[in-house]
Amino acid sequence: MTNQAQLHEELLDALTAGGSLRTDPWKRAAAAVPRHAFLRGGFFRHTTVEGFSAWEPVLEGEDGWLEACYRDESLVTQIAGTIVPSDVRGQITREPTSSSTLPSLVLRMLEDLQVAAGMRVLEIGTGTGYSTAVLSTRLGEQNVTSVEYDEGVAARARTALAQLGVYPTLVNGDGLLGHADGGPYDRIIATCGVKTVPVAWIEQTQRGGMILATIGGWLGASELARLTVRDDGTASGPLLSGQVSFMLARPHTPPPLGLLPDLSEGKERETIIGADVLDDWTSRFIIQFAVPDAQRLTLNRHGHTEHVLIDVASGSWAALYEDRGRWIARQDGPHPVWDAAEEQLGRWHAAGTPAVEEFSITVTPEGQTLSW
Secondary structure, eight states: OOHHHHHHHHHHHHHHHHTSSOSHHHHHHHHHSOGGGGOTTOEEEEEEETTEEEEEEEOTTSTTHHHHHTSSOOEEEEETTTBOGGGOSSOBOSOEEEEEOOHHHHHHHHHHTOOOTTOOEEEEOOTTSHHHHHHHHHHOGGGEEEEESOHHHHHHHHHHHHHTTOOOEEEESOGGGOOGGGOOEEEEEEEEEESSOOHHHHHTEEEEEEEEEEEOOTTSOOEEEEEEEOTTSOEEEEEESSOOOOOBOGGGSOOOOOSOOOTTOSEEEEOSSOGGGGGSHHHHHHHHHHSTTEEEEEEEETTEEEEEEEETTTTEEEEEEEETTEEEEEEESSSOHHHHHHHHHHHHHHTTOOOGGGOEEEEETTEEEEEO
């Protein structure tokens, strides 16, 4: 057995033991697709430069490249929207914009998609093409359509798939619009995060079909939802357990904060719930449904730390700080940010803080709502 084959087998054994890979059809599909074939352009390894977070390239054939391809880790494949590993010598301190998702999450989501033979699937976010290949192996390439927003990423995925002899329908375009020409689909799966589930996805899914997507927001908390499309053109369904995180689709990323408002203005009141709840993943996820356009930052002002939520579009903001054991909120703008957050959290606490697995999401043309 070659080193690559052994590493592949060991990874699949670990994913099976961990519960990500659960059924024989997906085990066979995963065994047929070598992950390293989609990482021949290399990846970026996290490092630090003078205390700052940075990335350094690891290219095919270098020490550790093959072993990393078969570890259950996400591997960054693009930085700052255009930069790939072969472009860099040394380190780079920009933000990642594309990655090869950790295999356990890819395969767990494919299992959660609940497909059957002959079903047609639309994948949003081709990425490296690895998940596209596994889908095509399981369902047949004629039943798989995949959309990638980034032209360079799409081209590299197309090449990697072709080298394995896999030819699904590949589309370079805005995945938030789906791909109506190939619809309707039995399943839609998104390998990027979304702030709101696009109506186009619902319209392009068969009635009774499912959409599997990671719903998140600008406070940095997201969860995986499996929605069933109803006869009335709405979709609803549960959240699946586990804190699932993907990079947001680029059109759903937050706008620049720009010039901050005068945080000395506004009305103050003592809060019922303090800003320390922002350290809790589930609390942040819930708050995002009350203030979906709010972004968070912390500032040191007047001898204490202020936790600030800002809605750039409306100009609304809230700044919270702790004073002798009490939390104080100072707010301004047309929509009191912390009032809305506190009301939403209050309903959750009144219900006994049910777990994420008891949450459900409903999407209509008017928007999406969270309930429990």
